[in-house]
Amino acid sequence: xxxxxxxTSPGYFPADEWSSVPCYYKCIFGISRPIEELTKGSHxxxxxxxxxxxxVGPGGKFYWFLFVKLPVTLYGHDIPRYTKVDEEKLALxxxxxxxxxxxxxxxxxxxxxxxxxxxxxxxxxxxxxxxRIITIGxxxxxxxxxTGHGGNSAIETAASLVNHLRSDECADWSNAQxxxxxxxxxxxxxxxxxxxxxDAHKAQQMQxxxxxxxxxxxxxxxxLTNTQTVLQLGARKIIGATRIKGIPVPQREHTIPFNDxxxxxxxxxxxxxxxxxxxxxxxxxxxxxxxxxxxxxxxTFGGEPLVKYYTGFRIVDKILKNLVAVFGVPLASNNMxxxxxxxxxxxxxxxxxxDWTLESYRVGSKGLITSFVRAYLxxxxxxx
Numbered sequence: 153x154x155x156x157x158x159x160t161s162p163g164y165f166p167a168d169e170w171s172s173v174p175c176y177y178k179c180i181f182g183i184s185r186p187i188e189e190l191t192k193g194s195h196x197x198x199x200x201x202x203x204x205x206x207x208v209g210p211g212g213k214f215y216w217f218l219f220v221k222l223p224v225t226l227y228g229h230d231i232p233r234y235t236k237v238d239e240e241k242l243a244l245x246x247x248x249x250x251x252x253x254x255x256x257x258x259x260x261x262x263x264x265x266x267x268x269x270x271x272x273x274x275x276x277x278x279x280x281x282x283x284r285i286i287t288i289g290x291x292x293x294x295x296x297x298x299t300g301h302g303g304n305s306a307i308e309t310a311a312s313l314v315n316h317l318r319s320d321e322c323a324d325w326s327n328a329q330x331x332x333x334x335x336x337x338x339x340x341x342x343x344x345x346x347x348x349x350x351d352a353h354k355a356q357q358m359q360x361x362x363x364x365x366x367x368x369x370x371x372x373x374x375x376l377t378n379t380q381t382v383l384q385l386g387a388r389k390i391i392g393a394t395r396i397k398g399i400p401v402p403q404r405e406h407t408i409p410f411n412d413x414x415x416x417x418x419x420x421x422x423x424x425x426x427x428x429x430x431x432x433x434x435x436x437x438x439x440x441x442x443x444x445x446x447x448x449x450x451x452t453f454g455g456e457p458l459v460k461y462y463t464g465f466r467i468v469d470k471i472l473k474n475l476v477a478v479f480g481v482p483l484a485s486n487n488m489x490x491x492x493x494x495x496x497x498x499x500x501x502x503x504x505x506x507d508w509t510l511e512s513y514r515v516g517s518k519g520l521i522t523s524f525v526r527a528y529l530x531x532x533x534x535x536x
Contacts, residue, residue: 157282166278171228173275177219177296177356180239182260182267186212189254196359197251198370203359205298206251206260216260217297218246219272221360231271239269272296274353276346281334283327288313293345296352298359301389305345308394312337315397344392351389384408451477 157164166172192212197204201221209215220242226232247258261267273294280292289306316333361367387408395401395412411417419425451458462472 153282153285153287156285161282164279164282168228169277173228173231173273173294175222175226175231175271175273176353177221177272177360178234178242178269179220179272179297180218180243180267180269181297182216182264183209184214184216184260184263185265187214187255187259187263190214190252190260195251196374197249198359198361198374199249200361200367202246202249203298203356203361204249204251204257213265214260214263218242218257219296219298219356219360220246221362226271231273234269234271236269239267242269243267274349276342276349280338281331284330286313286334286337293349295349296356298356299348299352299389301348301352304390304393305341305348309337309341309345311394311396312340315394316340318398340394348389 154165190206192208194208195204195206197206203219204217205219206214206216243257243261247256247261249257251257251260274296276293277287280287288309290302292309293302293305295302295305313333316336319333357363358366358370358373361370391408391410393410395410458473458477460469460473462469
């Protein structure tokens, strides 16, 4: 495709884009016969500048990966093609690595039925199509395989292609229509694929403890991670997947909905709405201070001095004291406006408490601030 484009439409593709494709790791991938001492399941083994992924497959066979960080990042034509001799030499260097306390990599490698050493390119090409030709899968977006989204993304791009080819039921597609469909596929998929490629790279950096910082926090996070957390993190990468329209989807129970099951597409994280919200609140606060004058925080409540100590932490106690003073004004006041303000404000507290309680039980909220409803209620109890 590149060759044809360079001959017929010079400049359509970036000049020598292949030279921009980086390679940070090399990998031995293999399949081994069942090993009795090796526990069936998934094994993620962290090490300094290398890591392992070992998975059990059909028939009890083990599918495994040894990821090794290159001394320096290589690009494009400088990335080597490895031989069987290179593979065996690398395997020998890591033969004594512990996969578990009972099994070494040498045992796993000796039980192999097939294996290969390959460089791992990580890149999303700028353009995936030319005229009536389009690339999908590894030819368009190259993944580090640790997270398993290389194959998934190939399927998603294929699904997107089918959707756009079916969107206009044409008996005879013109070049312009085909190019428009191909462009729509890339526009739909590019941002998600780029995010997944970056995510896979970060995951590999973590498990290979590629920097002193990652070497410090990597083992700590691994100990704190449980099955639920792993499933949640995995779900984030799956819920946005493309599906073929017009084909019924099997109904399976699940607690986290896919994006296409929601009434509207979720908004991506952006600082713009947050910034606008902060600015609007600041403007309202500024307007209120000009109209009402400076806020005078009471020092007594019902004729008695305010409680000054709640938690023993000076800053926290000061905040709580001010909150009690401000919210206590309507209770101790005979002012009708203050009483109306209190009446209107109380239901807001009730609805917030109810919403927070419900959100804390959602699987998707686990680990987020909304899951700590007890801390929220304890704060209000302190105010009481």
